[in-house]
Amino acid sequence: MLTQLQVTAAKFNPDGKGNKLSDAGGLFLMLTPTGKLWRLAYRFNGKQKTLALGRFPDVSLKDARDRRAEAKALLAAGTDPSEAKKEGKREAKLAALSTFEAAAREWMTHRGETVEAAQNAKTLARFEADVFPWLGKRPIAEIEAPEILAVIKRVDERGARFTAHRLRSEISRVFRRGVVLGLCKSDPARDLVGAIPPAQTEHFASIVDPKQVGEMLRAFDGFTGTLPVQCALKLAPMLFVRPGELRKAEWTQFDLEKAEWRYLVSKTKTDHLVPLSSQAVEILKTLKALTGGGKYVFPGARDKNRPMSDAAVNAALRRLGYDTRTEITGHGFRAMARTILHEQLDFPPEVIEHQLAHTVSDNLGTAYNRTKFIIKRVEMMTAWSNYLDELKAKTA
Numbered sequence: 280m281l282t283q284l285q286v287t288a289a290k291f292n293p294d295g296k297g298n299k300l301s302d303a304g305g306l307f308l309m310l311t312p313t314g315k316l317w318r319l320a321y322r323f324n325g326k327q328k329t330l331a332l333g334r335f336p337d338v339s340l341k342d343a344r345d346r347r348a349e350a351k352a353l354l355a356a357g358t359d360p361s362e363a364k365k366e367g368k369r370e371a372k373l374a375a376l377s378t379f380e381a382a383a384r385e386w387m388t389h390r391g392e393t394v395e396a397a398q399n400a401k402t403l404a405r406f407e408a409d410v411f412p413w414l415g416k417r418p419i420a421e422i423e424a425p426e427i428l429a430v431i432k433r434v435d436e437r438g439a440r441f442t443a444h445r446l447r448s449e450i451s452r453v454f455r456r457g458v459v460l461g462l463c464k465s466d467p468a469r470d471l472v473g474a475i476p477p478a479q480t481e482h483f484a485s486i487v488d489p490k491q492v493g494e495m496l497r498a499f500d501g502f503t504g505t506l507p508v509q510c511a512l513k514l515a516p517m518l519f520v521r522p523g524e525l526r527k528a529e530w531t532q533f534d535l536e537k538a539e540w541r542y543l544v545s546k547t548k549t550d551h552l553v554p555l556s557s558q559a560v561e562i563l564k565t566l567k568a569l570t571g572g573g574k575y576v577f578p579g580a581r582d583k584n585r586p587m588s589d590a591a592v593n594a595a596l597r598r599l600g601y602d603t604r605t606e607i608t609g610h611g612f613r614a615m616a617r618t619i620l621h622e623q624l625d626f627p628p629e630v631i632e633h634q635l636a637h638t639v640s641d642n643l644g645t646a647y648n649r650t651k652f653i654i655k656r657v658e659m660m661t662a663w664s665n666y667l668d669e670l671k672a673k674t675a
Contacts, residue, residue, distance in 0.1 A: 281308065286340050289315065306347045308335065317343040319350055323359045330360050376462055379422060379453070380406075380415035386456040395545065402449055409434050409446060419457050424467040428474055441478040447471055484604060485611030487618045492516075493670030495607065498599045500671075507577045507587060508595050510566045515592060515609055517559050517664055519616035519635065521545065522609035526587045528576040530567070535560050544636045551636045554657040556664035616663065624662055630655045 281302045291310040292298055298310040305320040317332035332338060332346045350360035376382050383406055387399050413430050414422060427450055435443035451468035458466065486492055499512045515525060523545055532542045538560050540553040555563070563576070570578055577587040588594075592609040601607050607615075613635060620626045630652045 485614040
């Protein structure tokens, strides 16, 4: 049998000899380059197995012998100590996630592999403000539908109906994740679909009258802010991409010689191609002289290694006198282009929808691909830029 002195004095032998010091009853000390490890050799159902008992000196010789005795007792009762250890770890993990808040945070961590950090941050903010104060400390397995309904009703009654519906959906996802992890047996939020009246969809403010569009474009020419923001203002209606995709645009995504911009659509995680008109290329060439040495086409005003603020375009619109709640927003340029391209320039809806990078299936069920209708889309983007120039010229 080993002594405490032997265990303390034992050192790893690089030659590989003498690195296993046996005690008794299958207990031994394994010497490794990184430390001394207690192990127990045993047989279960005719198979030789090894159980980890801890690291010396965190686990003393006496502690290791006590753990050997516990493992032997399990074997005598017909239980595999390795499986019992795994089950103990699983139960400890479940106990750590037993409250709704812990389960919700685990779900957000898991979801973080597939969504942007900003989206998770917004979800967490909603939960911290409207859910955790009432459900956070409750055991997730004990929460019932009426408790969840009280939470979402509280949000709805303050006039935030859309947020209430979003919370019900997100709470439901927490429970569904909980079912997968064994934290609860069902999703009570699922039964609350329809418990609150549907939210009225609020469309982004947009200008669709051609005369007003021309006046707005003329106002952009008179913008006295920074060049990157002015260029973003001019390109936003011309390219009608999502605002986040425009402000996060990187120079490596552009081929100005081919007049193309290729990037990954943030919402659908699909590749997208934006044909660039000669007007768009000219704006980008002007801007490249200023920002082309960095990563972003529209770098932040304070930190060039970050993209322009998500509020920059709307702030510029307000500076020009536009109400971003009732007249036009950065996202509203998409609705403006969709409406005018179809109603004024007679471009087919399916061509417009593909350029908007919307997920569209044709009558054969073929989903969106970045090059579909590309010849027609190149023609459309050129015609669109020319049309915008004509509208602006009419206001001179």
